[in-house]
Amino acid sequence: MQYRRLGKTSLMVSEIGFGGEWLERHPEEESIALIRYAHEKGINIIDCWMADPKSRDIIGKAIADCRDEWFVQGHIGSTCQNGQYVRSRDLAVVKPAFEDLVQRIGGGYIDLGMIHYVDTQEDWDKAMNGPFIAYVHELHRKSRIRHIGLSTHNPRIAKMAAESGFIEMILFSINPAFDLHPATEDIDDLFVGYEQLNVDGIDPERAALYRLCEEKDVGITVMKGFFGGRLFDAKTSPFGAAFTAPQLIHYSLTRPAVASILCGYDTPEQVDQAVAYEAATDDERDYASVIAGAPLHAYTGQCTYCGHCKPCPMNIDIAMVNKFYDLAVQQETVPETVHEHYKSLNHTASACIGCHGCEARCPFGVKIAERMKKTAELFGV
Numbered sequence: 001m002q003y004r005r006l007g008k009t010s011l012m013v014s015e016i017g018f019g020g021e022w023l024e025r026h027p028e029e030e031s032i033a034l035i036r037y038a039h040e041k042g043i044n045i046i047d048c049w050m051a052d053p054k055s056r057d058i059i060g061k062a063i064a065d066c067r068d069e070w071f072v073q074g075h076i077g078s079t080c081q082n083g084q085y086v087r088s089r090d091l092a093v094v095k096p097a098f099e100d101l102v103q104r105i106g107g108g109y110i111d112l113g114m115i116h117y118v119d120t121q122e123d124w125d126k127a128m129n130g131p132f133i134a135y136v137h138e139l140h141r142k143s144r145i146r147h148i149g150l151s152t153h154n155p156r157i158a159k160m161a162a163e164s165g166f167i168e169m170i171l172f173s174i175n176p177a178f179d180l181h182p183a184t185e186d187i188d189d190l191f192v193g194y195e196q197l198n199v200d201g202i203d204p205e206r207a208a209l210y211r212l213c214e215e216k217d218v219g220i221t222v223m224k225g226f227f228g229g230r231l232f233d234a235k236t237s238p239f240g241a242a243f244t245a246p247q248l249i250h251y252s253l254t255r256p257a258v259a260s261i262l263c264g265y266d267t268p269e270q271v272d273q274a275v276a277y278e279a280a281t282d283d284e285r286d287y288a289s290v291i292a293g294a295p296l297h298a299y300t301g302q303c304t305y306c307g308h309c310k311p312c313p314m315n316i317d318i319a320m321v322n323k324f325y326d327l328a329v330q331q332e333t334v335p336e337t338v339h340e341h342y343k344s345l346n347h348t349a350s351a352c353i354g355c356h357g358c359e360a361r362c363p364f365g366v367k368i369a370e371r372m373k374k375t376a377e378l379f380g381v
């Protein structure tokens with residue numbers, strides 16, 4: 001298992017994580033065994049957005065013997081009322097729900113205290129200007145939560161979170177289909193309407209968000225990486241082509257700032273299938289040729305950082321150079337941190353000899369040699 005730094009939290013999280021929402025649908029002992037099995041495979045981050053006592057107990061019991069080896073992403077504002085999940089900013093219900101979470105998970109703290117599920121501007125305003133956010137800061141001051149995070153499906157909200165300065169990481173929904181979709185305050189919009197989309201490739205707000213997160217060192221964990229299974233079937237995939245799990249995992253893990261993709265599991269075999277990504281070949285991970293060969297796609301001319309263009313005779317890491325270029329051009333002046341990171345590359349764009357060999361391998365028709373020239377001019381090396 002590879003581990004990645006989760007932005008400014010500096011936590012080293014497994015790049016394959018555990019999304020806990022299916023735990024409840026199995027007998028308790030079975031779900032406990034599943035979490036322990038995932039841990040044996042190297043998984044060390046688990047999301048618990050669920051408010052029900054059964055899911056929380058399962059996680060707490062499964063990790064009781066090794067609490068400090070797990071990073072729990074626990075949600076503030078996810079409450080259980082009359083047996084039903086209710087999202088709330090009302091401290092009268094939020095506080096007891098959080099205390100219940102800490103008590104059931106164990107250890108007396110939550111590693112990543114998530115401001116739960118903010119998708120609308122109205123809810124952002126409500127959550128950020130009042131007692132709710134004061135409570136989150138208080139939990140942080142008292143080390144009941146070790147880091148502050150936020151979960152959202154809306155890139156506009158995620159952008160505000162990344163710019164907040166105090167939100168250290170974001171749980172965000174990422175897959176190749178969502179990335180085509182403009183920002184919306186209603187998650188249901190993301191599941192319908194692709195046939196009407198006038199798609200010009202990756203939605204610019206989403207592309208800008210990933211770059212912003214990388215620049216601000218705000219780590220991302222990924223939810224809905226498989227689009228609820230729709231991308232596994234050509235009939236339900238908006239691309240008209242089916243993807244495999246390693247391809248979709250690779251897509252998420254190659255977005256800037258992403259540290260871990262949290263997959264849902266029902267069985268140990270499904271854990272094995274996700275963890276198999278670690279040993280997958282480049283060909284098995286290659287989502288790019290699926291998109292490029294699909295009946296419907298709109299990524300032409302855009303770098304998706306897939307790395308398909310390798311090798312370069314001058315050893316330039318083309319995908320990385322392209323990432324830095326994209327990061328730099330969204331600003332009026334190149335940020336110092338981006339400049340420094342770019343300069344620390346072993347081989348910068350100025351080494352490009354314009355052979356165009358890479359362009360034949362790029363499934364998206366990116367004019368790489370031209371971009372290398374522009375990048376060298378921009379950074380001066």
Ligand code: SF4
Nearest residue numbers: 303304306307309362
């Ligand atoms: S230039 Fe093309 S092949 Fe290379 S990383 Fe970008 S999209 Fe992939």
Ligand code: SF4
Nearest residue numbers: 312352353355356358
């Ligand atoms: S065009 Fe430049 S970046 Fe592409 S393979 Fe040739 S030297 Fe490398």
